[in-house]
Amino acid sequence: MDAHPRAAPARVVEQHRTGYLVAQAPDEAVGVESLPEWQLPRCPPEQRAAVGDWVLVEDGRVVVLLPRRTVIKRGAAGEHYRQQVIAANIDRVLVVCGLDGDFNPRRIERYLLLVRGGGAEPLIVLTKADHGSAEVDAAREALADVVGADVPVIAVNARDAASASALAPWLGEGVTAVLVGSSGAGKSTLTNTLLGRERMRTGEVRASDDRGRHTTTHRALIPLPSGACLIDTPGMRELKPTGEEVIAENFTDIEALAEQCRFRDCGHCNEPGCAVRAAVQAGTLGPARFANFLKLSDEHAAAARQLEERRRNPQPTSGSKRRR
Missing domain, CATH: 3.40.50.300 (P-loop containing nucleotide triphosphate hydrolases)
Incomplete structure (x- = not known):
């Protein structure tokens, strides 16, 4: 705020390619330009403002993205790791x-x-x-x-x-x-x-x-x-984990069974004494839920590795100049 004494807070109500609609009161949306760096192709999408974000606006331009309280995002479609804020x-x-x-x-x-x-x-x-x-x-x-x-x-x-x-x-x-x-x-x-x-x-x-x-x-x-x-929001066909979620919070029943496995690092595949597979065979754990648990666990682990790699080696924006 000190760097922008004339800036006013507003909330993003619509996000477009090069700008936003923001509002300071219901049904009073106005168009504003985004920060220039947000328009660069290599700018991580999660670092740009999204619908629901609070921003500071000055002279028709967003000047600051304020900290988020909560967020829902997914792994974006494509070969390279990116996140999309919903x-x-x-x-x-x-x-x-x-x-x-x-x-x-x-x-x-x-x-x-x-x-x-x-x-x-x-x-x-x-x-x-x-x-x-x-x-x-x-x-x-x-x-x-x-x-x-x-x-x-x-x-x-x-x-x-x-x-x-x-x-x-x-x-x-x-x-x-x-x-x-x-x-x-x-x-x-x-x-x-x-x-x-x-x-x-x-x-x-x-x-x-x-x-x-x-x-x-x-x-x-x-x-x-x-x-x-x-x-x-538009319909979403692809729901990829970002790598920041906690699998255990969503499969507490399977995590409780895993505590009973013979081996602490049981992968629930072919290990002897696996309580999770025993529950599937006994009919107390649905095979479809177990299969989805394994699939999501693998996807989440892969996304977490890609996220860590990106944090260790951030890519420069396309506007960055290389030294010769």
Whole structure:
């Protein structure tokens, strides 16, 4: 603040290629330019402002990115290690999943890994609950060993305001929440219902596979009548760990079993006396959950190695000049 005495704090409500929309009050967004270094191709994405970030603005330009309280991010697609910030300074992450072909407990496990790694509180929202109570009950049963007792699971009809009001306890005044989930899960429909008006464009879901198109093309922070702020996001097909998460926090049941293994460094593959594989064989641990645990553990370990390598050997920005 001392270096920019005329700067004012504002919150990022939309992120674009070369600039941002920021707001100091609800529905008062203005366009500002980004820091020049953020526009360089080699600038790490997580070091740029994202939707939900607080920044200092002076003369129509962002001059400082303020520290983040929480963040949700993922490993970006591509061969080289990079991170992508989905949203910052959020209280709750609503993981939206449709009760149709979109429902996938293994993908929800991935979302929970990313959410908990950033410090926000997860909430599972099952949309299309109008399909029937049998589908809701089956989904809750399938998620029993995935979410544990500390993560609420709420089923709603995203098109019905009365049904969506079940989310009110988690969207009170001053709360910032972000919607994440695949295309066609009903995120934009739910946003419109919570707003009470059609703001976000929605699209039909293909009958052949219950998949939707990307009707939301960018992230946007929207004030709700309840006094909460809601961030809608495009559908995400790839959910790669960043290497900063803690696997044990998301698989406490498997970690508890691992304590009973004969060897402390048991890899749960072919070692004798493995309590984890014994639980799978006994039917007390689902084989799909165990397989996803092994897969995510491997991906997380690889991402952690790449992250450490990048921290040891940071790449110069494309604007850096080499000495001859």
